[in-house]
Amino acid sequence: DGGITQSPKYLFRKEGQNVTLSCEQNLNHDAMYWYRQDPGQGLRLIYYSQIVNDFQKGDIAEGYSVSREKKESFPLTVTSAQKNPTAFYLCASSIQSSPPINEQFFGPGTRLTVL
Amino acid sequence: LAKTTQPISMDSYEGQEVNITCSHNNIATNDYITWYQQFPSQGPRFIIQGYKTKVTNEVASLFIPADRKSSTLSLPRVSLSDTAVYYCLVGALHGSSNTGKLIFGQGTTLQVKP
Numbered sequence: 001d002g003g004i005t006q007s008p009k010y011l012f013r014k015e016g017q018n019v020t021l022s023c024e025q026n027l028n029h030d031a032m033y034w035y036r037q038d039p040g041q042g043l044r045l046i047y048y049s050q051i052v053n054d055f056q057k058g059d060i061a062e063g064y065s066v067s068r069e070k071k072e073s074f075p076l077t078v079t080s081a082q083k084n085p086t087a088f089y090l091c092a093s094s095i096q097s098s099p100p101i102n103e104q105f106f107g108p109g110t111r112l113t114v115l
Numbered sequence: 116l117a118k119t120t121q122p123i124s125m126d127s128y129e130g131q132e133v134n135i136t137c138s139h140n141n142i143a144t145n146d147y148i149t150w151y152q153q154f155p156s157q158g159p160r161f162i163i164q165g166y167k168t169k170v171t172n173e174v175a176s177l178f179i180p181a182d183r184k185s186s187t188l189s190l191p192r193v194s195l196s197d198t199a200v201y202y203c204l205v206g207a208l209h210g211s212s213n214t215g216k217l218i219f220g221q222g223t224t225l226q227v228k229p
Contacts, residue, residue: 031208033216042202043159043219058216090158099166100207102149102217106158 003027006091006107013085013114021076021110023091032074033092033104036060043090049074050096078112085114119203124224133190135223137203140184148179148186149217151202159202159219163188190225198227 004025013019025032031050035043035058045058049068063082068074074093078085088111092104120138127133139148147166151159163170165177165186176189190197200222208217 035219040221042221045216045218048216056216059218088156092158094208096208100147102147102164102204102206102208103161104159104208104217106160109156109158111156 004091004093004105004107006089006110008110009108011110011112013112015114016080018080019078019085019112021078021089021091021112023074023076023107024072025074025093025105025107026072027093027095027105028071029093029105030071030096031094032068033094034058034064034066034074034076035090035092037088037090037109046076085112087112119205119218119220121201121203121220121223123221124226126226126228127193128228129194130192133193133197133225133227135188135190135201135203135225136185137188138185139203139205142183142205145207146205147207148177148183149204149206150175150177150188151204151219153200153202153222162201193225193227195227195229198225200224 007022033048034046037043044060046064047066049055055068065077090109091107094104149164150162152162153159163175163177167179170177178187202219202222204217206217
């Protein structure tokens with residue numbers, strides 16, 4: 001089955017620790033994205049990548065880092081510099097096309113709780 | 116990126132048609148209008164996309180007037196399982212404008228009652 005996977009589903013960490021969230025896709029999509037969602041809120045874009053070895057900051061990149069060494073993978077590291085890391089994290093991917101198709105495929109999400 | 120405004124919440128009953136309207140006064144020429152659906156603790160799911168006039172697929176219709184400053188998502192004969200948050204987005208992931216991103220607002224929470 002083609003799809004996008006995130007692991008783990010739930011993650012607990014102590015304050016001050018860095019943590020890396022995994023995101024893998026086998027859809028052969030060029031673009032990948034990381035979003036954060038807080039209770040009752042919409043999604044906010046953290047980072048996105050349109051091609052391997054390149055990525056762009058989204059609206060709330062401070063305290064996060066990413067890498068895009070392979071087309072299939074786009075891991076997100078939540079660093080100790082992120083002041084309020086507890087949230088639901090969603091990874092997505094999309095094709096690049098012209099005219100554009102604004103369809104992003106989302107993973108199941110990782111719920112991070114920092115104690 | 117164009118800002119969107121949509122109602123925070125709506126109620127409906129099973130079997131009714133639901134129309135959710137979104138305002139996007141400063142939509143750009145290259146922007147497309149896209150709607151997503153999200154269930155609790157899941158990622159959003161693409162519903163429909165349009166540029167102008169009317170678009171219909173197996174689950175919804177999207178009505179866009181000539182000035183494109185608003186759009187209406189129409190869900191025919193809703194069921195309890197349509198209870199979800201619906202997001203209106205304006206932009207273009209790729210193509211000539213190539214902003215590379217979409218902005219999700221707070222969305223409209225639709226509650227379908229029996």
